[in-house]
Amino acid sequence: MDVEILSRVQFALTISFHYIYPPLSIGLGLVMVLFEGIYLKTGNKLFEAMTRFYTKIFALIFGIGVATGIVMEFEFGTNWAVYSKYVGDIFGSALAAEGIFAFALESGFLGILLFGWNRVSKGVHFFATVMVTLGSMFSAIWIVVANSWQQTPAGYHIVGEGLDARAEITDFWAMVFNPSSVDRILHVWVGAFIAGAFLVLSISAYYIIKKRYVEFAVKSFKPAFWVFAVSSMLQLFIGHRSADIVAVYQPAKLAAMEGHFDTLGKADMYVVGYVDKKNETTSGIKIPGGLSFLVHQDFDAPVKGLKSFKPEDRPNSPNTVFQTYHLMISIGMFFIALSLYAGYLLWKGKLFDKKWMMYVFLWGVLLPQLANQAGWFAAETGRQPWVVYGLLRTSDALSKAVTANQVMFSLIMFTVVYILLFSLFVFLLNRKIQHGPFYAEGDDDKEEDHSPLHKAMADEFGK
Incomplete structure (x- = not known):
């Protein structure tokens, strides 16, 4: 492999x-705010324990x-020096x-969140929980703004010109509110809530x-479920809005997402395909004119295909874009179906009696991660x-001094360290x-919490 x-593989691994x-x-912080808010309103100690x-x-x-x-x-400096100079x-x-605005807020109140129990008032601790959650959300804003x-x-x-060329800000707020930033921030937030x-x-x-x-478990399940259900429904509309932005500003990406090659033909929407x-060519199960309808509200409206762009200006691997995009969409639709069915069972009071549904929620924790990762890979x-986009090619953004052997060695080391870190997590x-x-009573773990709250909870609810 070349440098x-x-x-790219190394940065993909690390990110x-x-x-x-x-x-x-971000998502857990929001749920914690709900739990603590319910505790302050009701005085129910179980929500404090949550x-x-x-x-x-x-904290972990x-x-x-x-x-x-x-x-x-x-990595920006070691592997992507030209890029770092260009966008610095x-x-x-x-x-x-x-x-x-973000990390200082989040880390500043984290100490109160973790160690402020019984040291500050309930209101102050709740305020710290809210600030930590907002800090994590603000952090996402600036990262997504930069990427957008x-x-x-x-x-x-x-x-400047050539290797000395670089982008300078002329309008800070135009940079922040670039055409895709707001929709992508909402998309990332809602994915995090899920x-x-x-x-x-x-x-x-x-x-x-x-x-x-x-x-x-039952009492903690219900608020978290409504966060999941509402977020899943919202993501359908926010995701559609993000796709509309891609259609306007990155038509080659949209064409790759849907495997559309025709220069100015109506675009089908594939459910699955290759x-x-x-x-x-693209083969698979499709809805004729579906993409045309989503973009133009007309089943026969033309949409630019990949053949409209020079080969060197098309995505390098359209099938990767297509598959990751469709994986994200498929998981999102599954979440909507799950939230509707589980919500119905919850309303009927039958959800927690269905063990197979509990197993779906137990192992389904992997699906939001797959959807988030797939969405970023597609983007x-x-x-x-x-x-x-349209300014600096990836091949021109590399550091000129780094060698393939150096990158390979660091890639192997990162892989080993990350496997160890993930195992520890x-x-x-x-x-x-x-x-x-x-x-x-009867727990074997030697790190049991003997605080008055935990003793009271153990006495009342036990195992």
């Missing part, structure tokens, strides 16, 4: 592993997320804003299946061959889940 491919954690922290329990899990997710995020900033003014502003600028650049001009809520649903389903902490890049591979997460939300 470009290896550098994919990192992106497991921020959506979980907040305490999931705060421990939040937050810690690994921070550690894995730092790596990517170094843009990215520098966005990342500085993240540090000032690469997709739909705005508010800039180019100074991921975090589903983690709570999965843990609750596990306790229900095992008949442990059943009342705790894109043959060599023969420029990033669909932007190729551009690292900044799974081990610690499983340990916290097995330990349970509060200590009950």
